[in-house]
Amino acid sequence: MNDTQTGTVENPAYVRAEMIPEQAPPATQVGVIKWLRENLFSSWANTLLTIVSVYVVYWIIGHIFGWTFFGIWDAGSLSECRAIRDERYGEGASVACWAVIADRWDQLMFGFYPSELYWRPVLAMVLFLVAIAPVLYDNLPRKMLFFTVVSPFLLVWILWGGSIWGPVCVALGFVLGWAVLSYGTALIGRLGATIAAILVPILYWLFAAGPISAALGSVAPIGLEAISSDEFGGFLLALVIGISSIVLSLPLGIALALGRQSDLFIINKSSVMFIEVIRGVPLIVWLFTASLLLNYFLPPGTNFDLMLRVIIMVTLFAAAYIAEVIRGGLAALPAGQYEGADSLGLDYWQSMRLIVLPQALKISIPGIVSTFIGIFKDTTLVVFIGLLDPIGFTNAIRASTDWNGIYWELFIFIGLCFFVACFSMSQYSQYLERKLRTDNR
Amino acid sequence: MSTISDPPVPSFRLSQLIYDTRYRSLTIQVVAFILIMSGLVWLANNTVQNLAALGKDFDLSFLSSRAGYDINQRLVEYSNDSSHGRAAFVGILNTLLVAFVGCILATIIGVAVGVLRLSNNWLVARIMGVYVEMFRNIPTLLWILIVFAIMTEAMPAPNAFRGDTPTASMLLGDSVAITNRGVYIPAPIWGEGSLMLIAVFVASLVGIFAFRRYAGKRQEATGDILPVFWISLGLFVLPSLLAYFILGRPVTLDYPELRGFNFQGGTHLRNSFIGLTLALALYTSAFIAENVRAGILAISKGQTEAAFALGLRPNRTMNLVILPQALRVIIPPLISQYLNLTKNSSLAIAVGYMDVRSTLGGITINQTGRELEGMLLLGLFYLVTSLVISSSINLYNKSVSLKER
Numbered sequence: 001m002n003d004t005q006t007g008t009v010e011n012p013a014y015v016r017a018e019m020i021p022e023q024a025p026p027a028t029q030v031g032v033i034k035w036l037r038e039n040l041f042s043s044w045a046n047t048l049l050t051i052v053s054v055y056v057v058y059w060i061i062g063h064i065f066g067w068t069f070f071g072i073w074d075a076g077s078l079s080e081c082r083a084i085r086d087e088r089y090g091e092g093a094s095v096a097c098w099a100v101i102a103d104r105w106d107q108l109m110f111g112f113y114p115s116e117l118y119w120r121p122v123l124a125m126v127l128f129l130v131a132i133a134p135v136l137y138d139n140l141p142r143k144m145l146f147f148t149v150v151s152p153f154l155l156v157w158i159l160w161g162g163s164i165w166g167p168v169c170v171a172l173g174f175v176l177g178w179a180v181l182s183y184g185t186a187l188i189g190r191l192g193a194t195i196a197a198i199l200v201p202i203l204y205w206l207f208a209a210g211p212i213s214a215a216l217g218s219v220a221p222i223g224l225e226a227i228s229s230d231e232f233g234g235f236l237l238a239l240v241i242g243i244s245s246i247v248l249s250l251p252l253g254i255a256l257a258l259g260r261q262s263d264l265f266i267i268n269k270s271s272v273m274f275i276e277v278i279r280g281v282p283l284i285v286w287l288f289t290a291s292l293l294l295n296y297f298l299p300p301g302t303n304f305d306l307m308l309r310v311i312i313m314v315t316l317f318a319a320a321y322i323a324e325v326i327r328g329g330l331a332a333l334p335a336g337q338y339e340g341a342d343s344l345g346l347d348y349w350q351s352m353r354l355i356v357l358p359q360a361l362k363i364s365i366p367g368i369v370s371t372f373i374g375i376f377k378d379t380t381l382v383v384f385i386g387l388l389d390p391i392g393f394t395n396a397i398r399a400s401t402d403w404n405g406i407y408w409e410l411f412i413f414i415g416l417c418f419f420v421a422c423f424s425m426s427q428y429s430q431y432l433e434r435k436l437r438t439d440n441r
Numbered sequence: 442m443s444t445i446s447d448p449p450v451p452s453f454r455l456s457q458l459i460y461d462t463r464y465r466s467l468t469i470q471v472v473a474f475i476l477i478m479s480g481l482v483w484l485a486n487n488t489v490q491n492l493a494a495l496g497k498d499f500d501l502s503f504l505s506s507r508a509g510y511d512i513n514q515r516l517v518e519y520s521n522d523s524s525h526g527r528a529a530f531v532g533i534l535n536t537l538l539v540a541f542v543g544c545i546l547a548t549i550i551g552v553a554v555g556v557l558r559l560s561n562n563w564l565v566a567r568i569m570g571v572y573v574e575m576f577r578n579i580p581t582l583l584w585i586l587i588v589f590a591i592m593t594e595a596m597p598a599p600n601a602f603r604g605d606t607p608t609a610s611m612l613l614g615d616s617v618a619i620t621n622r623g624v625y626i627p628a629p630i631w632g633e634g635s636l637m638l639i640a641v642f643v644a645s646l647v648g649i650f651a652f653r654r655y656a657g658k659r660q661e662a663t664g665d666i667l668p669v670f671w672i673s674l675g676l677f678v679l680p681s682l683l684a685y686f687i688l689g690r691p692v693t694l695d696y697p698e699l700r701g702f703n704f705q706g707g708t709h710l711r712n713s714f715i716g717l718t719l720a721l722a723l724y725t726s727a728f729i730a731e732n733v734r735a736g737i738l739a740i741s742k743g744q745t746e747a748a749f750a751l752g753l754r755p756n757r758t759m760n761l762v763i764l765p766q767a768l769r770v771i772i773p774p775l776i777s778q779y780l781n782l783t784k785n786s787s788l789a790i791a792v793g794y795m796d797v798r799s800t801l802g803g804i805t806i807n808q809t810g811r812e813l814e815g816m817l818l819l820g821l822f823y824l825v826t827s828l829v830i831s832s833s834i835n836l837y838n839k840s841v842s843l844k845e846r
Contacts, residue, residue, distance in 0.1 A: 039562065039563035039564075040562060040563060040564060042561065042562075046560075046561070046562045049560070049564075049565050050562060050565070053562075053565050053568055054564065056568070057564075057568070191460075264466050264469060264470050264473075265470065266470045266473050266474050266477075267469070267470065267473055270473070270477055276824075277824060279827070280823060280824035280827040281784075281820045281824055281827075282784040282785065283784075284787045284788065284798065285787060285798065285802065285816065285819055285820055285823060288802065288816065289816055289820075292806075292812045292816065293812060293813060293816055295491065296487070296488045296491045296492070296813060297484045297487055297488055298487055299487055299490075300487070300490050300491055300494055373577075373578070377578075377579070377580040377581070378580070380580040380582045380583065381582060381788070383582075384790055391580075391582060391583065391586070407590045407594060408590075411583060411586065411587050411590070414583060415579045415583050415587075418578065418579050418580055418583070419574075419575070419578045419579055422578035422579075423574060423578045426577075426578070
């Protein structure tokens with residue numbers, strides 16, 4: 001009965017006298033093996049999935065890798081490409097013929113833009129990047145924003161050429177409006193100055209800008225060789241349409257969103273109608289409207305170039321989508337923000353500018369950027385109304401005897417270019433979201 | 442003596458229209474109304490002038506005149522003697538067919554990809570991430586062209602199926618042939634008594650619905666849980682299967698067969714249809730996958746833990762706690778993706794599929810010269826479709842919105 005009390009109380013036999021040294025964890029619980037067990041082989045279903053995916057990856061890489069990396073870069077036509085392939089890798093080997101991209105690089109990039117003037121689109125691209133940089137990254141010097149403000153006029157002049165005085169005189173209209181607003185407020189009150197700041201530039205553009213630029217042009221003929229819109233093509237066309245629609249649609253979209261949130265009946269209903277009609281119909285129908293019908297709606301005899309029509313249509317289309325995204329942001333703000341702004345005595349525009357819009361836009365960044373990405377991808381649809389964007393050129397290239405029958409290389413190249421552009425836009429939006437996040441999650 | 446001064450005379454000065462907030466909104470609206478109306482009148486006026494200058498009028502009677510062109514894929518009776526209105530109708534059905542099949546495919550792929558992207562298998566999650574980014578960042582048009590090119594360029598020609606040593610073979614027990622002229626699948630032949638079979642099938646669907654209601658009521662009342670899933674499955678399969686054999690197999694399949702230079706029999710799915718539908722489905726599925734992923738991530742982990750704490754089993758936790766909440770987040774963007782797919786089906790023009798834009802908005806306009814009327818009708822069709830779909834989103838949102846009391 002007293003079996004358990006055989007040892008002495010001070011030093012029972014079953015109690016360890018010193019600690020065992022700490023042992024290394026089992027091999028399955030550390031390093032690579034642990035990671036593999038947890039992430040790839042945690043259960044039999046997971047193991048099965050891993051095996052299937054490894055096979056899929058192997059299959060894809062097996063088919064694509066050699067085809068891509070042993071591709072032929074130096075040939076003038078598809079038959080020449082095949083001859084080089086037969087010589088290098090043996091009859092019927094499957095390799096890409098990237099030579100088509102090298103051969104038609106200029107067309108794919110610039111369309112029919114005169115080849116001795118390629119420096120202009122390139123310069124425009126560089127200037128655009130410089131202009132957009134301070135908007136994207138706020139740790140750059142703020143003085144660069146002055147260039148950003150000037151850049152739209154500069155870029156239009158570099159790309160289309162012509163007299164420098166045209167863009168300068170258009171830009172003067174904005175300066176005029178700003179001057180009226182800032183000096184007129186003291187004279188005729190804020191409301192009067194606002195109305196004047198809208199009316200004066202419009203009257204100036206309608207009646208004064210043309211003669212002034214003509215007069216300046218005859219006094220000091222500074223200009224670049226004029227390029228008509230028909231000569232734009234390839235990625236240049238896609239970028240010009242995409243970037244100008246994106247830049248123009250944001251302010252319009254904000255205005256439409258505010259209109260849709262407005263208490264004023266007529267403004268509200270007309271914004272709703274505009275947004276719903278635009279969103280309800282596919283872009284391609286709007287593009288056909290621009291190319292077939294726009295002449296019906298304008299005064300008889302007006303005819304302006306197709307590219308401008310397309311930019312206007314795509315801008316209106318993008319604006320309706322952006323308006324809906326921003327409306328979501330406006331609706332997501334707690335009512336206390338609106339009430340707080342009111343109780344501080346701010347008027348409508350002040351409360352929107354200082355309190356509501358900064359927060360609503362921050363909420364809507366992901367949506368806005370994905371709309372931008374959608375718009376940039378949709379610029380490919382202009383091919384259907386006869387503009388030669390990169391996809392339009394694939395047909396043109398395939399129609400030539402040299403490259404008849406080439407598909408994948410062109411599709412992959414164009415897809416890759418769009419992927420790089422769109423993917424970097426979405427990565428930037430994620431960076432911006434992280435940077436602007438103010439809550440402590 | 443009067444201690445009370447006269448009440449202020451309600452006077453109205455014109456400047457109040459601008460400076461008094463009570464009247465200002467009215468002023469703004471009147472000005473906006475005048476501007477909008479004058480803009481519209483200007484457009485209408487221009488249109489009338491331009492039409493008059495071209496010697497045209499606004500007339501929809503072209504819809505009943507002879508179309509004179511063929512449509513290679515038609516779901517209803519149509520020949521080139523039919524009217525333009527009939528051609529438009531055939532086009533509408535073709536658009537809706539692409540939209541319907543595309544939405545189903547996109548949902549299946551999208552849900553699978555979205556769930557797999559959340560898988561704790563590292564490799565699978567990465568592959569699905571690549572899939573989503575690849576389809577989201579490359580234009581739809583390019584995908585349509587790529588799928589169409591794969592179908593027409595990389596698939597075997599019908600004569601590859603011929604001879605003693607064919608280089609290509611039919612799939613699924615000689616029932617499906619994938620060729621560069623399209624895909625041939627078996628077509629059902631509705632024999633005598635198939636109407637009866639369909640009636641039985643519909644009746645069993647009604648039965649499932651009634652049974653689920655009954656099971657729900659019973660559970661509310663007594664707490665007993667019936668094996669709803671298995672009984673529903675049985676009701677779904679068994680009666681139709683029994684009826685099929687009792688009625689003497691009224692539905693048979695017509696298999697495609699290689700005769701002459703091409704496959705005959707079965708249903709011919711054209712490359713244009715497959716290219717368009719498959720590309721749209723793959724493209725849209727990437728967006729749906731992201732919606733599904735966001736919906737599942739939106740449910741906080743506390744919900745699962747609370748359900749486990751209540752003693753619910755994992756499948757009940759999923760069905761009763763997680764899914765109802767996740768669906769509330771997933772379904773509205775899902776439906777708007779359906780809407781996008783329907784609108785994107787107008788890219789049919791890239792592969793020559795005869796949808797409503799190609800018939801009403803394409804050939805009909807070219808033949809009759811009625812671009813104003815044609816585009817207006819086309820726009821109206823898309824507008825009505827999207828308003829119907831978006832009002833269904835609103836209905837759904839209303840029905841699942843949290844009841845705040």
